[in-house]
Amino acid sequence: MNILVTGGAGFIGSALVRHIINNTQDSVINVDKLTYAGNLESLASIASSDRYVFEQVDICDRAELARVFKQHQPDAVMHLAAESHVDRSITGPSDFIQTNIVGTYTLLEATRDYWNTLSVDAKQAFRFHHISTDEVYGDLPHPDEQEGLAVNQELPLFTEITSYAPSSPYSASKASSDHLVRSWLRTYGLPTIITNGSNNYGPYQFPEKLIPLIIMNALEGKLLPIYGKGDQIRDWLYVEDHARALYKVVTQGKVGETYNIGGHNEKRNIEVVQAICSILDTLVPTDTLYAEQITYVTDRPGHDRRYAIDASKMSNELNWQPQETFETGLRKTIEWYLINPAWCQHVQDGSYQHERLCIDA
Template identity: 85%
Template sequence: MKILVTGGAGFIGSAVVRHIIENTKDTIINLDKLTYAGNLESLKSVENSERYFFEQVDICDRAELDRVFNTHKPDAVMHLAAESHVDRSITGPSDFIQTNIVGTYNLLEAARNYWNNLEISAKKAFRFHHISTDEVYGDLPHPDEQEGSLPLFTEQTSYAPSSPYSASKASSDHLVRAWLRTYGFPTVVTNCSNNYGPYHFPEKLIPLVILNALEGKDLPIYGEGDQIRDWLYVEDHARALYKVVTEGAIGETYNIGGHNEKQNIEVVQTICNILDALVPKDTRYAEQITYVTDRPGHDRRYAIDSSKMSAELNWTPVETFETGLRKTIEWYLANQSWCKNVQDGSYQRERLGEINS
């Protein structure tokens, strides 16, 4: 197949591109605007492949999207391009509306126009795979709020987004499903839990904590650090996404989770313990933990039921949180130059998303 991957220079997108080039015979067209979080250094291992092509294009630019479809003639689209950091969405929601909603609309229309003009067999085989987040569901009961077994997000969970980021992603999900219902456009949607792993831009919790710890800086924890997330190793996610685009059923939604519910404070303490063993110093890294004012509208718990992925597509995560986190930390220790190169003068791991009263 020829697969058009939007956002293929980002964290999850680059993992998808590497996985497909390294493990299949498919061709990738990587379409990425190269914002602050998109980095072609993440694709050094595949950039010389004869099955890899790069197009620097903004998904809000309809004319350029039409050109890319007509030039490369893809068999499928994997749509990952998005603004994705909740803290940035709190203080700058406009970029999220433009990219996640308007950009998705433009991509849907460019893809639909292309699809409408395909021959019957190619039209039947075409897929538009929209990659989304579990944050569209809002949050779940927390253990300190409810006794007994706790619910999980399923594919039938109602949407209740809490942040400008998750609201913009929820909107894009609705657009994708509307294009299926109204136009018969062949779409499939996935919603994933929190990803972690190599090549993650250091505004997110795990890479930020690793790099701050190594530099002797504070390790900031929002509120009491009791927020719970289900952690999914990014390479497990990439395998799942390829399964969906090649084997998933049109019109279906698939939830993809890591089966690793952890409190944020647990995550940070585990990173500190691993660093104590790998890069020992006179004091323990956990002594750098500090508690800061919580994020506005912070969801308390996410957790995914990915049994549908397991039952219908024979996918389960390979990495446990412990094995995946150790691999992640070892990668950051071995790739300090990548970390330095992706942090330009506009971001030095300062806190984002505070609301000035």
């Protein structure tokens, strides 16, 4: 297939592009605006492939999207381009409305125009795969609120039919884009599929997100800031496992379906930070323990307490399971950051200095 990937220079997008080029015979058209979180260095290993093309295009630019579709004639679209950091959405929501809602609308319309030019067989084979987040569902009951229950024991999980209840401007903008995608199938017949993934981690992640932030702060001797009590629970998914799942969906998933993708790894934020510190104590020992750098800061507004994905549909219908445990994935991630300090420096524009962005929000 010839697959158009939006946001292919971002964290999850670049992992997906690398997976497609390295593990399939498909070709990729990478459409990315190259905002602060986009970095072509993440694609250096596959950039010279004759099955890879990069187009620096904003998904809000309808004319440029039309040119890209006409020039490259994709068989599928995998839409990952998005503003994705909750903290930034709280301090500056307008970019999230523009990219995640208006951008998705513009891409849907450009795709529909192109799709309508295809033959009957090509139209039936075409796929528009929208990549979303578990945050659209809001939050779930927390074990601390359910006396006698431990994580993963009789606590509810997000399923594909869980009602939407977004809490932040980010998750609200993604929920809106999900609804747009479903309506373009229902109203226009555009063959769409949606996936909702849990918290990703792994190599090439911009260092404002929790795991790379903690790794880099720890190595630089800085404080390790944790929101509130650090008891927020997330389901952690190794990014390369997510990339494999996304490719499964676009090639084998059913039109009109939603698939939840999770890592089966519910962890409290404080547990994640302590695990990072423990691994660093082994790999890069110092005179003191890294955990001594932990500090607690004011929680961000509207902070969801627990996310947890039921990914059984992915397993039962598409035969996908995550290959990494949280322990193996976290060690791989830390080792990658240790041997790639130059990448970490190059992705930063000087305005972000490893702070928690919502402390004063």
